[in-house]
Amino acid sequence: MPQTSFCALCGTPEPEHPDPHSGQMLCRPCAAQPAYVPDVLAYLRNFPRQSVRVLMEAPLSVAGRTELWRALERFVAVQVGRVQSWRVNLPQLAGA
Numbered sequence: 072m073p074q075t076s077f078c079a080l081c082g083t084p085e086p087e088h089p090d091p092h093s094g095q096m097l098c099r100p101c102a103a104q105p106a107y108v109p110d111v112l113a114y115l116r117n118f119p120r121q122s123v124r125v126l127m128e129a130p131l132s133v134a135g136r137t138e139l140w141r142a143l144e145r146f147v148a149v150q151v152g153r154v155q156s157w158r159v160n161l162p163q164l165a166g167a
Contacts (some may be wrong), residue, residue: 088101089145092149094146
């Protein structure tokens with residue numbers, strides 16, 4: 072779950088932009104990605120304080136879920152791109 076109260080780089084309050092490199096939130100000057108829309112930001116900020124029941128009764132909009140899914144895809148793509156353990160564990164594939 073990202074830290075949503077302060078920018079992960081400079082500490083500016085109420086960041087609105089995702090960072091696929093750290094999985095945290097950044098302010099506009101520190102960010103390279105577009106800001107989340109307001110309902111996605113509210114969801115992320117309130118998620119840790121909500122019960123599963125409340126989240127199921129008032130789900131995020133389809134557009135909001137799509138935006139979060141794309142952000143998760145970017146984060147995973149960045150993180151998986153950094154994984155190099157396969158070179159050690161599967162040396163026969165290292166040259167492929």
